[in-house]
Amino acid sequence: MPEIPRKWRLLKEDLLGRVERCDFTGPEANAPRVRRVTASAPFWMRPLARRLAAREARALDCLNGVSGVPNLVSFDGRTLVRGWIPGLPLQDAEAPEPEFFEKAGRLLDLIHGRGVAHNDLAKEPNILVGENGEPAFLDFQLASQGRSESSFFRLLVREDRRHLLKHKRTYCRESLTTAEVALLARPSFPARFWRATGKRVYLGVTRGILGWADREGAGDRGEA
Ligand SMILES: Nc1ncnc2c1ncn2[C@@H]1O[C@H](COP(=O)(O)OP(=O)(O)O)[C@@H](O)[C@H]1O
Ligand SMILES: [Mg+2]
Structure with missing residues (x-):
């Protein structure tokens, strides 16, 4: 039945x-x-x-x-x-500890290792703090698949990491490693180009037409 x-x-x-x-x-x-x-x-x-x-x-x-x-x-x-994964979206969870971001980084490595880039981790609602404190990633609508030999895929992998690190910087800035600070300080060329051009259009469309609230459509952390 x-x-x-x-x-x-x-x-x-x-x-x-x-x-x-x-x-x-x-x-x-x-x-x-x-x-x-x-x-x-x-x-x-x-x-x-x-x-x-x-x-x-x-x-x-x-x-x-x-x-x-x-x-x-x-x-x-x-x-x-x-x-369904029980838990709370990052912005509603109690201040996540550095350990959460370590685990989230390992989860991201696992996902990338399977040849998937998430591409939408700038939004806190797409990151879940599970009931057990374990991280989860939701909303793979913009995800792409690629091979590690592809320079474009490697670029997407790097941007995923940067987006996760921006959240770490927000919640536990003091635990960023030197390498992480360096990565945050070096947005890829496409990311810089996007912010200078397409992002304004994107925000206009997502906020104005699609009606996404800031945390959802543009929960994008400020740049280093
Ligand atoms: N599998 C899930 N487990 C727990 N919460 C979920 C799950 N899927 C979605 N949600 C909740 O629903 C919200 C919207 O889902 P999401 O897939 O992000 O849709 P959208 O693509 O419209 O942003 C998420 O931000 C999250 O709060
Ligand atoms: Mg979403």
Whole structure:
């Protein structure tokens, strides 16, 4: 018999659709899920919303079994269902300790080792402090896959690290190592170019049109 969802709770809604948590009854009662519903996006955004959901599905599939990444339950081209990870988004968690960022760095290495770059870690809501204090990364809509020999992929890996370090600088600046301070001080050329040009347009679109709140659409840490 198919599972019957007991309760649907809206987590987030924007022009790309809805993100909902669903709780189940029966044997699945302890395993809530999250679904990304692209059908609720306006028709003119739906093709983009589906492409991004497909991107997320590919990344999650590739990261299957990595603890700290939601497991992919299903994707039918329109609705993506993934597992729930108990915890709090970084901005709502109690001041994270340096140890949290060490673990998050190791998780990031693991993800990169599987050939996936997250590309959206500037946003605190995409980083979760798990109930057990373990880090988790959510929202792989912008993730890309690549090979370590590719210089472009290595650039994305570096930017992921920089974004994580910006959060570390916010919460435990004193524990940044010399190498980390140096990395923060050296944004890649594309990152500098982006800030000088595209970022303004991006913020205009995400805040003005998509309606993302600052912490969500632009929870981007200031530059070193
Ligand atoms: N698997 C999950 N476990 C726990 N919380 C989640 C999970 N997926 C999403 N959330 C919560 O829902 C929010 C929105 O999900 P997200 O995938 O980031 O959507 P969007 O792409 O619209 O930003 C997240 O910031 C997080 O607070
Ligand atoms: Mg998100």
